[in-house]
Amino acid sequence: MYTASTAFLEALTEAGIDYIFANWGSDHPALVEALAEARATGRHVPAVVTCPNEMVALSIAHGHAQLSGRPQAVVVHVECGTQALAGAVHNADKGRVPVLIFAGSSPYTQEGELKGSRNEFIQWIQDVHDQRGILRGYMRYDNEIRTGRNIKQLVHRALQFARSDPKGPVYLMGPREVMEEQVEPVAINRAAWQPIEPSALPAAGVAQIAAALAGAKFPLVVTSFIGRNPQAVAELVALCETLGVGVLESVPNYVNFPATHPLYLGNQWNLPKQNAALAEADVILVIDSDVPWIPTVSRPAENAVIFHIDIDPLKQQMPLWYIAATRYRADALTALRQLNHAAQAMDVGEAAARRARFAALHEARAAALAGAGMPGGEDAIRGEYVVACLRAVIDENTIVISEGISHYHTICDHLRMDRPGTLFTSGGGSLGYSGGAAIGAKLARPDATVIALCGDGSYMFSVPSSVHWIARAYATPFLTIIFNNRGWKSPKLSTLAVHPAGYASRANTLDVSFDPPPDYSGIAASAGGALALTVRQPEDLAPALAQALRTVREDKRCAVLDVWVPAL
Numbered sequence: 001m002y003t004a005s006t007a008f009l010e011a012l013t014e015a016g017i018d019y020i021f022a023n024w025g026s027d028h029p030a031l032v033e034a035l036a037e038a039r040a041t042g043r044h045v046p047a048v049v050t051c052p053n054e055m056v057a058l059s060i061a062h063g064h065a066q067l068s069g070r071p072q073a074v075v076v077h078v079e080c081g082t083q084a085l086a087g088a089v090h091n092a093d094k095g096r097v098p099v100l101i102f103a104g105s106s107p108y109t110q111e112g113e114l115k116g117s118r119n120e121f122i123q124w125i126q127d128v129h130d131q132r133g134i135l136r137g138y139m140r141y142d143n144e145i146r147t148g149r150n151i152k153q154l155v156h157r158a159l160q161f162a163r164s165d166p167k168g169p170v171y172l173m174g175p176r177e178v179m180e181e182q183v184e185p186v187a188i189n190r191a192a193w194q195p196i197e198p199s200a201l202p203a204a205g206v207a208q209i210a211a212a213l214a215g216a217k218f219p220l221v222v223t224s225f226i227g228r229n230p231q232a233v234a235e236l237v238a239l240c241e242t243l244g245v246g247v248l249e250s251v252p253n254y255v256n257f258p259a260t261h262p263l264y265l266g267n268q269w270n271l272p273k274q275n276a277a278l279a280e281a282d283v284i285l286v287i288d289s290d291v292p293w294i295p296t297v298s299r300p301a302e303n304a305v306i307f308h309i310d311i312d313p314l315k316q317q318m319p320l321w322y323i324a325a326t327r328y329r330a331d332a333l334t335a336l337r338q339l340n341h342a343a344q345a346m347d348v349g350e351a352a353a354r355r356a357r358f359a360a361l362h363e364a365r366a367a368a369l370a371g372a373g374m375p376g377g378e379d380a381i382r383g384e385y386v387v388a389c390l391r392a393v394i395d396e397n398t399i400v401i402s403e404g405i406s407h408y409h410t411i412c413d414h415l416r417m418d419r420p421g422t423l424f425t426s427g428g429g430s431l432g433y434s435g436g437a438a439i440g441a442k443l444a445r446p447d448a449t450v451i452a453l454c455g456d457g458s459y460m461f462s463v464p465s466s467v468h469w470i471a472r473a474y475a476t477p478f479l480t481i482i483f484n485n486r487g488w489k490s491p492k493l494s495t496l497a498v499h500p501a502g503y504a505s506r507a508n509t510l511d512v513s514f515d516p517p518p519d520y521s522g523i524a525a526s527a528g529g530a531l532a533l534t535v536r537q538p539e540d541l542a543p544a545l546a547q548a549l550r551t552v553r554e555d556k557r558c559a560v561l562d563v564w565v566p567a568l
C-alpha cells in the first residue's frame with residue numbers, strides 16, 4: 001500500500017532526516033502502519049525514538065540540530081501533544097534550530113465516510129478550532145496537509161523554511177483521513193527544495209565597517225551565536241587578528257571565539273556591572289546577537305560607532321528591540337569573508353599595538369579567574385571549582401550542554417572552551433533543555449563524550465524520568481552534573497536586583513528553595529540505570545568525576561553527579 005503516510009516518510013528520508021522523535025496517539029494509525037510496512041518490506045525510513053514526553057522529544061531534536069546542523073522530525077499527538085511540547089517550542093524558535101514538527105489531528109468525518117473516520121470517544125474531545133494557532137507565534141511556517149497528493153511537496157516546503165536563515169521550527173498537521181489516503185507516488189527533485197543561499201553585505205558596507213575597525217582606538221566585536229556555524233569562528237579570528245580587534249561574548253550560546261585567544265575579553269551575562277571593554281570601545285561590531293548588552297547595567301559609550309550585522313537585524317519577532325547602530329542584513333560567515341578580503345588589502349599599522357593592548361587585558365582576566373578556580377571553604381564546593389575540575393578531565397572529543405543558569409557565567413569563564421562546536425546553550429529561556437539536548441548531541445555525535453551541566457531546578461524541568469529512560473533505551477550515555485544550590489537562585493537574584501532593600505531582602509523565605517532536595521541522581525538511576533553519585537565535600541569531587549566519566553565512556557551508561565554547591 002502507498003498512502004499519504006508512506007509518502008510522508010519518503011519525504012523525510014529524501015530530506016536526509018535520520019530520526020523521528022515520536023509520541024504516538026489515536027491520530028497516527030496510518031503512520032504507524034506505514035512504518036511497520038516499510039520495515040517489513042525493507043524500505044528505508046528514519047529511525048524512531050519513542051519519547052515518553054514531548055518536551056524532551058523536541059529538546060532531543062534541538063540538541064541534534066545544534067551539533068549536526070540538520071533538522072530532525074518530531075511527531076506528536078493532535079493538539080494536546082502539541083501543547084505538551086511546551087517551552088521546547090520557544091527554545092527551538094529563539095535558538096534558531098531547524099526541526100519539523102508533525103501532529104495528527106482529529107478525524108473530520110464521523111460515519112465511516114472515509115478510512116480513518118472517528119471510532120474513539122477522544123476524537124470529539126480533541127477537535128479544536130485552531131490547532132496550528134497553538135504554535136503559530138513560534139513557527140517559521142505552519143500548514144495543514146489537506147491531501148496526500150502533495151504531501152511530499154509540503155514536507156519539502158516546510159523544511160525549506162526550517163533550513164533557511166533565520167532557521168527554526170516548522171509545523172505540519174494532518175487529519176487521520178488524509179494520512180490514510182491512498183495516493184500515487186510523486187518524484188521530487190531535491191535540488192529545487194534547497195534553503196535560501198546566504199546573503200552578503202553591500203560593497204559600501206564592507207568598506208565602511210573595515211575602515212572603521214581599522215581606524216579605531218579600541219575596536220570591539222560583540223557576538224552571541226556566530227559559532228552556530230563553526231566556519232564563521234575561524235573567519236572571525238582571522239579578522240580580529242588582522243585588524244587588532246577585541247572580542248566580547250554576550251550571552252553566548254555557542255563557542256564564538258577561542259576563550260584562550262589573546263584577543264578574547266570575556267563574556268557578559270546578567271552580571272549587574274558595566275563591562276569595561278564595552279565602555280571603552282569606540283567602534284563596535286555587533287554580529288549575530290540578540291542581547292549584545294543590557295543598557296540598564298552595561299552599555300557602550302555615547303559616542304561609540306556601532307555596526308550591526310545579523311540575518312535578522314530588525315529582530316522581527318521581538319516587539320521591543322533596538323540598538324543605535326548602522327544595520328545590515330547578512331549571513332555572518334559570508335560577511336566575515338567579505339570583511340577579511342577587504343582587511344587583507346588594508347594598511348593596518350595600528351593593529352599590532354592594539355593586539356598587544358588586548359593581550360594584556362586578556363592576561364589580567366585570566367589571572368583573576370585562575371584564583372577563583374580553587375576548592376573554596378571546607379564544607380562548600382564552589383561552582384568555579386566544579387568547572388575547574390571538569391576542565392581538567394575533558395578531552396578534545398567532549399561536548400558540553402550548559403543549562404547552568406546562575407552558573408552560566410562560571411561555566412563559560414572556567415571551561416575556557418577553544419574549539420567551536422563544543423559548548424552549547426539552548427539560546428532560549430525555557431528551562432529543561434539540557435537532558436534532551438544531551439541525548440540529541442549523543443545521537444548526532446556517537447563518538448563524543450557528552451556532558452550536561454544544569455541547575456537543580458533545571459534538572460527537574462528537564463523531565464529526568466523520561467530523559468533517562470530514553471538514554472538507556474537508545475544507548476546514548478551521557479554525564480549530568482547538577483549544580484545543586486537547593487533551589488532556584490535566579491528568581492531570588494531577580495527580586496533583589498529590583499528590590500535590594502525591600503521586604504523580600506529581609507524575608508526568611510522567598511518560596512524558591514528545595515530543601516531538603518529530592519534524590520536527583522536516584523531519579524536517573526531508577527528510570528534508566530544511571531550511576532548515581534552525590535558529592536558534598538570538595539575532596540570527593542575529582543574521584544566522583546573520574547568514576548562518572550569512566551561509567552559513561554567505558555560502561556556506556558549514564559551518570560548523574562549531584563554536586564552540592566553553596567545554598568542560595
Ligand SMILES: Cc1ncc(C[n+]2csc(CCOP(=O)(O)OP(=O)(O)O)c2C)c(N)n1
Nearest residue numbers: 405406430431455456457458487488489490
Ligand atoms: C519553563 C520555565 N519556567 C520558569 C522559568 C523561570 N526561571 C528562570 S531561572 C529559574 C530557576 C532555575 O533554577 P536552577 O536551575 O536551580 O538554577 P539557579 O537559578 O538555582 O542557578 C526559574 C524558575 C523559566 N525560565 N522557564
Ligand SMILES: [Mg+2]
Nearest residue numbers: 455456487488
Ligand atoms: Mg538551583
